[in-house]
Amino acid sequence: MEKSDRKSEILSVAARLFRERGYSAVSMRDIAQEMDMKAASLYNHITSKQQILVSIVIRIAEEFTVGMERISSSGDSAIHQLEQLIDLHIELTLHDPSVIACLNNDWMHLTDSDLKYFLKMRDKYEEGFKAILKRGMTNGEIANVNLEVIMFALLSTLRTFYLWYGRKKLLSGDELKVQMKRVLLNGIITST
Amino acid sequence: MEKSDRKSEILSVAARLFRERGYSAVSMRDIAQEMDMKAASLYNHITSKQQILVSIVIRIAEEFTVGMERISSSGDSAIHQLEQLIDLHIELTLHDPSVIACLNNDWMHLTDSDLKYFLKMRDKYEEGFKAILKRGMTNGEIANVNLEVIMFALLSTLRTFYLWYGRKKLLSGDELKVQMKRVLLNGIITST
DNA sequence: TCTACAAACTAACATTTGTTAGTTTGAGTT
DNA sequence: AACTCAAACTAACAAATGTTAGTTTGTAGA
Numbered sequence: 001m002e003k004s005d006r007k008s009e010i011l012s013v014a015a016r017l018f019r020e021r022g023y024s025a026v027s028m029r030d031i032a033q034e035m036d037m038k039a040a041s042l043y044n045h046i047t048s049k050q051q052i053l054v055s056i057v058i059r060i061a062e063e064f065t066v067g068m069e070r071i072s073s074s075g076d077s078a079i080h081q082l083e084q085l086i087d088l089h090i091e092l093t094l095h096d097p098s099v100i101a102c103l104n105n106d107w108m109h110l111t112d113s114d115l116k117y118f119l120k121m122r123d124k125y126e127e128g129f130k131a132i133l134k135r136g137m138t139n140g141e142i143a144n145v146n147l148e149v150i151m152f153a154l155l156s157t158l159r160t161f162y163l164w165y166g167r168k169k170l171l172s173g174d175e176l177k178v179q180m181k182r183v184l185l186n187g188i189i190t191s192t
Numbered sequence: 193m194e195k196s197d198r199k200s201e202i203l204s205v206a207a208r209l210f211r212e213r214g215y216s217a218v219s220m221r222d223i224a225q226e227m228d229m230k231a232a233s234l235y236n237h238i239t240s241k242q243q244i245l246v247s248i249v250i251r252i253a254e255e256f257t258v259g260m261e262r263i264s265s266s267g268d269s270a271i272h273q274l275e276q277l278i279d280l281h282i283e284l285t286l287h288d289p290s291v292i293a294c295l296n297n298d299w300m301h302l303t304d305s306d307l308k309y310f311l312k313m314r315d316k317y318e319e320g321f322k323a324i325l326k327r328g329m330t331n332g333e334i335a336n337v338n339l340e341v342i343m344f345a346l347l348s349t350l351r352t353f354y355l356w357y358g359r360k361k362l363l364s365g366d367e368l369k370v371q372m373k374r375v376l377l378n379g380i381i382t383s384t
Numbered sequence: 385t386c387t388a389c390a391a392a393c394t395a396a397c398a399t400t401t402g403t404t405a406g407t408t409t410g411a412g413t414t
Numbered sequence: 415a416a417c418t419c420a421a422a423c424t425a426a427c428a429a430a431t432g433t434t435a436g437t438t439t440g441t442a443g444a
Contacts, residue, residue: 021300024216028432041392079381105297108213142381149371152356157348164344179341187379189271189334220402233422
């Protein structure tokens with residue numbers, strides 16, 4: 001669903017299968033079959049199964065990293081920055097849910113320097129998130145609840161959104177963003 | 193971490209490894225090594241790798257099913273029922289995080305009737321959840337936002353709590369419950 | 385028509401996988 | 415001392431795995 005060259009097709013098919021069964025449960029022969037070819041032929045386009053995973057996971061992780069840098073360096077209010085982060089997650093999820101699933105579930109199969117690089121990015125992302133929350137708390141925009149708990153609640157929802165998108169097709173992308181912000185930021189209990 | 197017989201030990205070790213690497217990436221030899229025995233010896237206690245997974249996943253799924261039945265058949269207010277559900281998730285997670293991880297990540301490797309049974313329970317759980325939310329909305333306890341979005345936000349957070357518990361040991365179990373309810377139900381933005 | 389080359393193929397490889405069969409061990413009971 | 419039995423073992427299996435080597439095919443440019 002990207003460039004039409006063969007390598008991108010493989011990455012796309014692989015991501016779909018990884019999402020359904022997990023990285024370890026998908027064989028090169030599975031991927032090949034789905035592309036109507038033999039497993040050995042895949043190696044004309046990619047160098048290893050491991051590299052398929054790296055291409056998928058690192059690429060999307062970098063997109064989140066770039067997004068966080070852009071948003072947190074803007075001068076906007078903390079709440080508005082959170083809203084932009086919600087948009088970022090929703091947009092990337094709608095664009096390719098399978099890739100987000102790999103990011104969530106298969107990063108653990110990265111090895112050595114790739115794993116290290118990924119974890120560095122993840123840490124940085126969460127640090128950026130916490131910095132925004134902290135600023136919002138000190139200037140009174142955000143309620144004074146445990147910071148880790150707030151971040152955990154927000155990120156859990158945003159990261160596993162791929163599991164839910166598609167169950168209610170009723171909502172358009174934009175409508176989803178609106179509802180999500182309402183639930184995540186304003187809460188659930190009726191404000192009387 | 194349950195009964196001290198050998199079979200329970202195997203289930204416990206397996207759950208831990210499944211959590212770290214995923215069901216497919218863990219071999220019988222891995223499990224055996226962790227128990228200081230040979231793979232073949234495991235079969236004195238269990239009948240197959242698949243059955244290990246079934247034992248872990250179905251057991252905990254049934255615990256959630258029972259919990260939902262208990263809570264939703266009480267006459268409490270919708271908000272109070274939601275609070276009890278939050279407690280249920282936190283308690284089961286603290287009791288054995290690895291088992292919760294398997295429930296979340298490895299259910300897809302169940303087969304045939306086990307998978308069917310699991311999906312039936314999951315559906316029923318979510319129906320129970322929605323019924324509570326709907327009641328809370330019609331009697332004004334809960335804000336009138338898209339019902340699926342609310343459930344998704346709550347369940348995402350509760351289900352992936354196992355990923356976060358342990359990063360902030362500062363909070364006790366009870367303190368965690370309080371903070372979680374505050375964030376999930378009252379929201380994040382300062383109520384002025 | 386000849387050449388070049390990407391992209392498919394067949395065949396094979398060494399490992400790893402879940403599992404079975406048959407055997408040994410060792411502690412408790414008769 | 416003989417017996418029982420759970421629980422470990424060794425050895426082996428067929429199947430599946432990721433990957434490589436070498437070969438064929440089809441198309442585009444000279």
